[in-house]
Amino acid sequence: MNRAFITALLACLLIVTGLAALHAPLLVLAVPVCIYLLSGILFRPGDIQIEAERRISAERVLVGEKVLVTLKVTNPTNHTLEELLLEDLVPPGLEIVEGSCRHLVRLPAGGSVTWTYGLRGRRGSYSLGRLRATARDQLGLATVQRTVTTTGQLLIVPPVLRLRRVAIQPRRTRVYSGTIPARQGGPGVEFFDVREYQTGDPPRWINWHLTARHPASVYVNQFEQERVADVGLILDGRRIANEFGERTIFEHSVLATASLADAFLNAGNHVGMFFYGKQIVWTMPGYGKIQAERILHDLSRLEPGDSQIFSDLYVPRNLFPSHSQLVLISPLASADDGALVALRSRGYHVLVISPDPVAFELAALPVSTTTDLAARIVRLQRNLLLRRLRATGIQVVEWDVSQPFELVARQFLERRPGLTRGVQP
Amino acid sequence: MTAFLLFGSILLSVGCVASGYSLAGYFVPGILLGVLGTTWIIGLIRRWKWVPLPGLLAIYGFAAAGFFLGLPAGLMFLGAIFGLSAWDLSDFYARLRLAAEGDDVPGLERRHILRLMLVLLLGAGLSTAALVEHVHISFEWMVVLILLGAWGFGRIVRQLLH
Numbered sequence: 001m002n003r004a005f006i007t008a009l010l011a012c013l014l015i016v017t018g019l020a021a022l023h024a025p026l027l028v029l030a031v032p033v034c035i036y037l038l039s040g041i042l043f044r045p046g047d048i049q050i051e052a053e054r055r056i057s058a059e060r061v062l063v064g065e066k067v068l069v070t071l072k073v074t075n076p077t078n079h080t081l082e083e084l085l086l087e088d089l090v091p092p093g094l095e096i097v098e099g100s101c102r103h104l105v106r107l108p109a110g111g112s113v114t115w116t117y118g119l120r121g122r123r124g125s126y127s128l129g130r131l132r133a134t135a136r137d138q139l140g141l142a143t144v145q146r147t148v149t150t151t152g153q154l155l156i157v158p159p160v161l162r163l164r165r166v167a168i169q170p171r172r173t174r175v176y177s178g179t180i181p182a183r184q185g186g187p188g189v190e191f192f193d194v195r196e197y198q199t200g201d202p203p204r205w206i207n208w209h210l211t212a213r214h215p216a217s218v219y220v221n222q223f224e225q226e227r228v229a230d231v232g233l234i235l236d237g238r239r240i241a242n243e244f245g246e247r248t249i250f251e252h253s254v255l256a257t258a259s260l261a262d263a264f265l266n267a268g269n270h271v272g273m274f275f276y277g278k279q280i281v282w283t284m285p286g287y288g289k290i291q292a293e294r295i296l297h298d299l300s301r302l303e304p305g306d307s308q309i310f311s312d313l314y315v316p317r318n319l320f321p322s323h324s325q326l327v328l329i330s331p332l333a334s335a336d337d338g339a340l341v342a343l344r345s346r347g348y349h350v351l352v353i354s355p356d357p358v359a360f361e362l363a364a365l366p367v368s369t370t371t372d373l374a375a376r377i378v379r380l381q382r383n384l385l386l387r388r389l390r391a392t393g394i395q396v397v398e399w400d401v402s403q404p405f406e407l408v409a410r411q412f413l414e415r416r417p418g419l420t421r422g423v424q425p
Numbered sequence: 426m427t428a429f430l431l432f433g434s435i436l437l438s439v440g441c442v443a444s445g446y447s448l449a450g451y452f453v454p455g456i457l458l459g460v461l462g463t464t465w466i467i468g469l470i471r472r473w474k475w476v477p478l479p480g481l482l483a484i485y486g487f488a489a490a491g492f493f494l495g496l497p498a499g500l501m502f503l504g505a506i507f508g509l510s511a512w513d514l515s516d517f518y519a520r521l522r523l524a525a526e527g528d529d530v531p532g533l534e535r536r537h538i539l540r541l542m543l544v545l546l547l548g549a550g551l552s553t554a555a556l557v558e559h560v561h562i563s564f565e566w567m568v569v570l571i572l573l574g575a576w577g578f579g580r581i582v583r584q585l586l587h
Contacts (some may be wrong), residue, residue, distance in 0.1 A: 003516060008582040010485060015490065019571075025492040028555045029485070030506055032548025034578070036509060041581045083533065085523055100525035106533060115525075138540040140516050239563060288563045 004141045007037050040141030045146065048084075049077050050107070054150040056351075062159050066097060067119045069128065069152070074112040081107040081135045089130040089147075094121035121156050123254065125301045128152035153376020158254045159298040161406050162335045163263040166413045170229050170349040172323035178228030178268040185222030194222035195251045195299070228268045230285065232320040233257055233295075234313070236330030237304045251305050252355045252401045253329045259405060260327060261295045272319060273291040273298060280303025285319055313339045315348070322347035334381060337388045351396045358382055359400045426534050427518050434511035435465050435480075442487045442504035445496045454487060469515060479517035484508030498556065506549055513541055 011033040018026030025201050037236040039185050048075050057068040073086055088101040088213035098118030118267065131148045165179075174182055185192045236242070237255045242250040257273070264271045265288060272285030273295050283298045285291075315326065326348045328340065343348050358378050365371050386396050397412045439462030445446050447455040459482050468476030484504060491501040517537055562570070 004582065006481075008578070010482070011578070014485070014489065015574075021493075023492065025498060025501075025556070026489055026554045029488060029492065029502065031555060032509055032545060032551040035548040035551065036513075036544050037581050039540070043540070082536065083520070085520075102523055102525060104520065104524035104528050104530075104533065106529065106536070115527075136520075138537050139513060139544070140520060414536055 003229055004040060005035065007033055007141065011037060032273050035073075036139065037141070040137055040139055042168065043082070043137045043139075044142035045081055045135035045137055045144050046077070048081070048146040048148075049227045050075050050081075050133055050137050050146075050148060051082075051150045052150045054128065054152045056128065056130075056154060059153060060155045060157060063123050063156055064159070065156060066121065066154075068098075068116055069119060070114065070116045071131065071150075073107070073131070073133075075107040075109060075149075078109045080109050080155055083136045083140070085134040085136075085402075086113070087132045087134075088117075088128070089132055090119065090128070094119050094126055105272070119154070121154075123156050123158050123251065123300050125297075126154045126156070148359055155257045155297065155300050157300045158251070158258045160262045160296070161259040161404075161409075163253070163259055163406065163409045163416060165267070166260060166263045167415055168229065168325045168327075168349070168351060170231075170323060170325035171347070172226035173229045174270060174383075176228050176268070177226060180229040180267070180269070181226055182226045184225045186225040188223030188225050190224045191221060193222040194219045195222055196220075218252065219259055224390050228270060228287075230320055230324035231264045231269045231271045232285070232315060232324065232326045233261055233264075233271065234315075234326060234328045234330075235273065235275045235277075235299075235302070236328065236332075237275055237302055238314050238333070239277075239304045239306055239347060241331045241333045242304050243358070244364070247360070247364055248304060249331050249355050249360045249401060250356055252360075252405075253331070254299055254302065254401075256355070256399070256405050257329045258296060258299055259409070260329070262292055263409075265289070265292045265295075271295070274315070275302050275394050276287055276313065278303045280363050312344070315343065315346075320348070323349065325349045325351065327351045327353065329353045329355075331355050331360075332382070332385060334385060340389055341368050341392050343350065344392050344394055352394055352396045353387060354396060354398050356382075356388070356398055356400045363402065369412045426531070426538070427514055427521060431469065431511060431514040431518055432466060432537060434514055436506045437467075438462075438484055438504050438507035438511050439465075440504075441500045441507060442484060442491065445500035445504065447489070448500075449494070449496050451494075451496075454490075456485075458487060465511070465515075470518075471517070474519070477512045480515075481508055481512035484511075502549075502552060502556075504546055509539060509548075510545055535554055547560055 011030045014026050014030035014033065018024065018030065020063055052070045053394050055070040069088070071088060077080060084107045086103045086105065090096065090101050096117055097120045099116060103115055103116050103174050105229055125156050129149050129152045131150060132145065133148060134143060134145045136143050169181055171183065181190065183336065185195070194210055197206065197220050201220045205292065207219045210219040235253060237250060242248050242253065262272065268287065270285050270287055271291060273283040275281040281298055283295050286294065297322060320326065323377060328350065330352065332338070332354050338351060340352065356373060386398065389396050397408065399408045439458050443455040465476050465480045485508060488501040488505040488580035492498065521530060521533070521540060
């Protein structure tokens, strides 16, 4: 309850009772209370006209890194703020790890106060632009509050694991040279085929063994061209697939997406990202470090959402032509096979990285026979789903998130997928 | 410093009013005041925000009742003054908890206590003067003064609330 109101009420009660009872001592008892109130009005703070300046040690950090926020608050007016509470409004998701975002100060006319505190937080994009100032008179009767805006943006991006190589082999590649085997003979490293010698072929390409067996002609080795490819990363952010009570496996999917995007872009590929969750987000395909940064920025803002239907998954062919590579990062829900098979039937080469939701959920449940039985049933359903996907030619990598993603990537993604080499689509 | 003065104010406030009652032979209100003081102190330690307001109202209620019963006016009055001081310091003590390490808390305390002491001394002085000196005024002047007082009081409250 407002202190001024309480004091006024008390004074009123004493005065009214004193007058009603014609009892002078009660009126006398009200005098200190009235003086107290009068002091509040005489020394009440004026309008808060402070200026705030914010400096952030880094505007973009990785999850777990500390950021130092320095605030300088100046009182340019000619009246002193006797008791000023300054609170930097830190958005949810960030935690203070050093110092304090709140200070109680006396700010003299023309004076300033500066302080620094440390923040750490979850993945996300945060606006640190609001400082709440509450001024009171010394007795705390009159309160004036104002929120001062400053500039300040903090982006906490997911960590990026450096994967050595992610072997993909889509049927369609771009014309620029890269690291993806293009299923076409030409200059390269890996042996691909032999053909008859043509004028201009370097003599070191001649396959002497074959030429000796077929002396009618001279044969040369052909190498498999390596080019860049179109890679579309599809991140599944549906709550139904990612959230299990209070726990979410989504952060693992984000980590995998960031690492895969980095690996594909480092190999020179044309990479785009599609997010299907709270909102549908497209990161238009592109090359290089700027595109990696763009994907990280978009990844930092994504949140799981209530979308349920995966069957409406539409991949625009002008961005990702048929036969290009799609990588789906999803824990997968039971009815997802239809959408993935449809993608496969449209000619896309689909790789599914699936953080294992059964192992993830089981790790948080108490051990009991009922839990074991339930886990076995769910595991069987999941294995059936994965088997159906594999049967249609979709490469599925199951990732138990208790294992580091690098380990899984090294084990399952560095090797070339088992497709017949040299076969043209 | 604030904590010391706060606990002192509570003890003095409760002590003054309770001793006034006890000296006149009213022991039950004295015990009730003792319970009130203990609850107030426990509330401060346990950070119960609701305690100071009923504490202030109870102290003023007992003091007003004491005046009606003809108990020693000095003790009742001192109890009320210290009650007001305890109520103010309780809130200030809670506000000081918002200060961070390195803030000039002793400076804030010094200025607050100085202002509070001035206000209370002025209030006590004026009240004592009013108790001692009796001015006889006519009914018409009394009505004018009451109206002026009500208007001024309303202005103060309105300004503080906005």
